[in-house]
Amino acid sequence: MNKNFQEMFAKAKQEKRGSLIGFATGMDPNYKTSKKILIEMSKHCGAVEVGIPFNTSTSDSSTIMDANMRAIKAGANTEKIFKLIKEVKSKIKNNVPFLIMTYMNPVYRYSIKKFAKKCKTSNVDGLIIVDSNNNSPEDKELSKELKKINVAYVKLVAPTNNEAFIKETLKKCSSWIYVVSYAGLTGSKQVNLGNVKKISKLIRKNSKIPIGVGFGIRTKSDVSKVIKIADATIVGSGIVDIVGKNAKNHNLTKKIGSYLKNLKKGLNK
Amino acid sequence: MKIPPFKEINPPKNGYWINPKTKETYGGQYISPLLIPNLQKVEKCFEKAIKDKKFMRELEEKLLTFIGVNTPLLRSKELEEIAGGQKKVGKIYLKRTDLHHDSSHKPVNSFSSCYMAKHIFKAKKIICETGASMHSRSVAAACAMLEMDCEVHIGAVDAEKVSLNKDISELYGAKIVVVHESTKSLLPAMASALRSWQSNPDAMYVVGSVAGPSPYPRMVRTWASVIGRIAKQQFKQITGKVPSTLFCVCGGGSNLMSMAYPLLKDKTEIFAVESAGEGIPTGRHGATILGGSKMGILLGFKSKVVMKSAQIAESLTEASGLDFAAVGPEVAYLHDIRRIKFRSTTDMEAKKTFLMCCEKLGIVPAIEACYVINAALKEIKKRKNPRENHLIHLCGSGESNVNRMIKFKRENE
Numbered sequence: 001m002n003k004n005f006q007e008m009f010a011k012a013k014q015e016k017r018g019s020l021i022g023f024a025t026g027m028d029p030n031y032k033t034s035k036k037i038l039i040e041m042s043k044h045c046g047a048v049e050v051g052i053p054f055n056t057s058t059s060d061s062s063t064i065m066d067a068n069m070r071a072i073k074a075g076a077n078t079e080k081i082f083k084l085i086k087e088v089k090s091k092i093k094n095n096v097p098f099l100i101m102t103y104m105n106p107v108y109r110y111s112i113k114k115f116a117k118k119c120k121t122s123n124v125d126g127l128i129i130v131d132s133n134n135n136s137p138e139d140k141e142l143s144k145e146l147k148k149i150n151v152a153y154v155k156l157v158a159p160t161n162n163e164a165f166i167k168e169t170l171k172k173c174s175s176w177i178y179v180v181s182y183a184g185l186t187g188s189k190q191v192n193l194g195n196v197k198k199i200s201k202l203i204r205k206n207s208k209i210p211i212g213v214g215f216g217i218r219t220k221s222d223v224s225k226v227i228k229i230a231d232a233t234i235v236g237s238g239i240v241d242i243v244g245k246n247a248k249n250h251n252l253t254k255k256i257g258s259y260l261k262n263l264k265k266g267l268n269k
Numbered sequence: 270m271k272i273p274p275f276k277e278i279n280p281p282k283n284g285y286w287i288n289p290k291t292k293e294t295y296g297g298q299y300i301s302p303l304l305i306p307n308l309q310k311v312e313k314c315f316e317k318a319i320k321d322k323k324f325m326r327e328l329e330e331k332l333l334t335f336i337g338v339n340t341p342l343l344r345s346k347e348l349e350e351i352a353g354g355q356k357k358v359g360k361i362y363l364k365r366t367d368l369h370h371d372s373s374h375k376p377v378n379s380f381s382s383c384y385m386a387k388h389i390f391k392a393k394k395i396i397c398e399t400g401a402s403m404h405s406r407s408v409a410a411a412c413a414m415l416e417m418d419c420e421v422h423i424g425a426v427d428a429e430k431v432s433l434n435k436d437i438s439e440l441y442g443a444k445i446v447v448v449h450e451s452t453k454s455l456l457p458a459m460a461s462a463l464r465s466w467q468s469n470p471d472a473m474y475v476v477g478s479v480a481g482p483s484p485y486p487r488m489v490r491t492w493a494s495v496i497g498r499i500a501k502q503q504f505k506q507i508t509g510k511v512p513s514t515l516f517c518v519c520g521g522g523s524n525l526m527s528m529a530y531p532l533l534k535d536k537t538e539i540f541a542v543e544s545a546g547e548g549i550p551t552g553r554h555g556a557t558i559l560g561g562s563k564m565g566i567l568l569g570f571k572s573k574v575v576m577k578s579a580q581i582a583e584s585l586t587e588a589s590g591l592d593f594a595a596v597g598p599e600v601a602y603l604h605d606i607r608r609i610k611f612r613s614t615t616d617m618e619a620k621k622t623f624l625m626c627c628e629k630l631g632i633v634p635a636i637e638a639c640y641v642i643n644a645a646l647k648e649i650k651k652r653k654n655p656r657e658n659h660l661i662h663l664c665g666s667g668e669s670n671v672n673r674m675i676k677f678k679r680e681n682e
């Protein structure tokens with residue numbers, strides 16, 4: 001397991017609480033503001049997930065799609081997002097793990113080996129690829145490269161997946177596993193706790209890996225319900241929505257800070 | 270009439286076509302795990318369907334009587350004259366796919382996929398994307414006939430360009446979702462349809478091109494190849510041989526593969542024609558292979574893609590049906606192994622060809638078909654071989670282009 005994630009889950013366990021993982025698209029609305037947002041998020045979140053935008057995303061709701069387009073317009077690319085994360089991590093005083101969330105094309109175009117190496121040199125702790133397929137040659141290569149440098153490869157499982165698929169995914173997954181709570185797009189519905197319970201049971205049956213739950217978690221009450229079942233909860237659209245509505249507002253980071261502070265109140269087990 | 274049976278002559282391996290020399294892989298299934306079970310179900314249903322003799326017999330009966338797939342081959346002495354005369358360039362035949370029900374090559378795949386969705390997948394709803402709305406129109410017609418719900422995703426720019434086909438789709442009962450994201454064309458429409466499928470996993474997604482995650486590229490070309498199987502048989506009956514050359518237009522490649530697939534193992538030289546838009550050097554074009562594409566992964570598959578950095582680039586062409594910044598994986602593979610050659614036509618050349626077809630052939634062709642007719646004439650003129658027999662795919666009718674083309678004619682008179 002990646003050391004920073006290991007510490008995050010151990011500390012949360014000791015404090016009898018769950019972990020909050022916040023997502024924001026890198027360079028949304030621009031490099032400078034995004035840097036401030038990510039620093040603010042690192043103060044409140046157990047881990048920070050940074051999106052490398054892709055303009056042909058197949059799993060994101062319009063909230064994240066709009067963020068992708070804002071970031072691309074601001075000149076976002078893979079190189080700049082790595083630079084952003086490296087700079088943010090050098091500014092923060094804690095060991096909050098940072099993950100990259102993206103699609104396979106930006107990774108493939110950057111070159112898989114080079115991407116993995118860059119994760120290491122930019123202090124990236126983990127990677128989530130939404131459209132990676134366990135059996136693709138790219139996934140095999142990426143999985144091998146990330147293992148070598150101890151960068152977490154966080155895989156997704158969904159309510160439509162059976163136990164055989166979950167078992168296969170667990171073999172590739174490291175540090176924690178991402179449970180998609182419903183069949184749909186990011187932030188388009190309410191979290192589905194029935195699904196979360198069902199998938200978590202299947203995961204627990206086969207592995208001790210920590211479980212993070214995402215999709216449809218926006219409020220303190222959502223966080224509280226999810227944390228009763230899982231180890232971590234991922235909040236994305238709620239944060240990105242604030243960025244979208246307040247891109248030019250001087251109080252943007254403050255607003256994100258108070259939103260996250262409130263969500264944290266739901267983390268106690 | 271009996272449709273010549275399908276033979277698998279270019280099978281993918283685990284969803285990939287692999288260049289034996291370079292080991293480059295084309296195809297695959299790059300999609301959220303949420304959709305993996307759906308894709309597995311589509312694949313199972315497809316395998317079951319093509320082996321089910323009763324299902325295939327009933328489907329072929331519908332393709333013959335509802336879609337009217339037995340369209341003629343038209344010898345075009347007018348095009349021979351334009352190219353330099355039969356004595357100099359040989360004979361030119363047009364495959365009149367424009368005479369299908371709903372006026373394009375699209376209904377063959379659309380109807381077959383919907384028929385499978387209804388009887389084997391047991392779906393109640395179909396989700397699809399569309400560019401020129403030829404696909405949505407034919408999916409909507411199939412859904413009307415088969416009593417299924419239909420949801421169409423169309424880019425806002427295309428919705429305006431081809432409003433007739435969009436309106437016909439609506440008349441057939443389709444729910445139209447206009448996509449305002451990104452380039453507002455076919456690519457974001459396909460991403461939007463895939464996203465909708467994630468929220469409706471009980472529905473079946475029907476792709477209009479030989480693109481998308483496995484098994485779609487193989488399934489679409491297999492269904493669509495009915496057109497080429499019939500054309501090959503007709504051509505042999507008329508000329509005693511397979512065509513010397515085949516010309517098809519290529520956006521994603523469904524039109525090309527529908528005709529080319531049954532000829533892959535024959536001696537026919539196959540030409541795919543892309544839209545050069547305002548000219549390839551301007552960067553404002555719809556040409557993937559000739560326009561500087563690289564290997565990329567999008568919309569569930571790996572293939573040749575036009576990109577700006579790691580982002581999918583905007584494709585710019587007059588023809589909504591060619592407005593796609595990638596080609597299907599099997600097409601890219603066939604180009605890579607040098608089985609298919611590529612040519613291009615600019616928007617201006619295509620528009621002039623449109624008017625020429627109306628005035629000289631008495632045919633209103635889809636603007637997409639004008640790119641191929643223009644490029645074919647240039648190539649045939651260059652070859653100057655009187656012993657050759659050429660086949661051009663007239664892939665659709667141009668009613669939905671009339672508004673824009675009459676404006677073009679009046680402005681240029």
